[in-house]
Amino acid sequence: MSVIARAELLLEKILPASTVKSLQNLKARLPLRLPQAPPVAVMYVNDGTTRSFVGINNFYSFLLADETTEAVAELQFFAPSGERALVHAVPLQHFGARAVDVAAVFAHHGIAATHGIVAVQITPRHPRRIVYRELGRVFSQFFVFYEGHGSVAQVHPLSQIGPQPAGEPFESSQLITTTGLAELEVLQYNPSTQRRRIEHRLLDATTRDVVARSTVALAGLGTCRTRFRLADLVRVPDQLLFATDRLPSANSKPMLRRCFASGVSTMSHA
């Protein structure tokens, strides 16, 4: 990490948030390198049952259509332990888009991780061009498509990897109806670089009583999967809520996978 980057981190800790935001806006207008947020992240699953495809596009072309932009997407894949497993670069033409088949890339490189964080940074070939300053700070958004055994799902990322404080307590706005539901799986990622201990909870949606809980320890940049089998619950309410005692970082909400008795599953952000 450069001296400037360290100084920025220090200032972010000691200055009020509004001042930090003002300074970031000022920096965005200075003739510096394109201000990029840290790589944007979500989870991939590659466990032999579920495959993941990371869909990326050259968003600079869409935002600034009259500037021909070629870009490079750098995908970092992390193992559940938080260890970086692979860095994979993908060139993107003007308006170009690609899907990275995680199973194929991992097979090619002999990587065995069954799930983990995928973090993406998309950078123009010439990031110092003045035209990009109109954008302000940029975020390399993407989508992941999951497919397996007749089930399909898709999510967008919610977080960025890197040093960051722990998040707040969280209760999802989803209502989980238990009809036909066999299992609820929580796919949790920790985009921060610090170890986090998180309690996942299922609540009775009517009383908000906790009906199940599970504590997990996540390494920095690590991931875990918590399974709540409904058959294991002492009492199964008609509807459940999902909550955590805190999130690993701001907005690093997990994905909730509903596994039904019929054999299919669905998944979305909590």
Added chain:
Amino acid sequence: MVVKECPVDAIHTFQVRTLRSLGYRTRVVLANKSHTRPDLRTDYRVDLSVYKDGKRSDILTGVGPLAADARLVIECSPYDLGEADAVLIFHLVPERYAGTATADVTRDELIFLGSIQDHYVEYYRDDGCAAGVLYQTGPFNNPRFSPRSTTLIQAPKFYASSTVDSTLSLINASADAAYDRVAHVRCTLVGAEGRFTWTEAVRPFVPHSISMRDELARRGVTLSRAPAFFCLYAASDNATVIPLTILSNDETGAIGIEHSLPPDYYAEAMRGPARGRMMERLGKSTLFRERR
């Protein structure tokens, strides 16, 4: 800044479509997290407008109270009758404005009430299989709130195979039942199999579904069991439409739903005038021109 004479039924809405066309029933979970800012804390009276074939077939007042720090579950089957999918608009009317047609509301309050929580729409079958998505809808297509209504979509998330389809769902609606603008949405699909451009006419209050597999078949693309990937770029300069992507598996009927991300999620400055310039540049670019 105060927005004068806001229609109170437009202050905070949640707009959804039903999905009987894919064999699913609909339920909605409205949330109220206004308690997180005590000065703007409010309970709501929830009204519902039901649109069938583009016409408002029903307006229900007080389908439920929604207190601060609470949820309201609404089973939508009673409003989802007939062959075609419906558009449902839930009007969350702050209790202090209930009974009046309009109110003067600060922009701060409008933004806070609409953005402090997501609402949840879930589609489900009798066997329990259910998939949903959390999102927000603003006071779209209403000049009282915004002089320009536009749509910008970049969605690298369309997959199609012999067993999987991706449907782009568009809702062109407003809290104002008199809204009658047909949205013209230019679309370009970019993928290894080619680049395809066309324009969709999206009628007001009619759920609009575009099967990407049908679009590809129409252009002679043959699909295998391996999913083919496409990025959709789309723009409308005359209306704000709500885009959702619905993935579906033919063999199981399972679905997966996600919303898209607006330009300011990619670049912080891409709002207001910058968004307008973005729209102008796209209009002049080759992205939405047919290749010959």
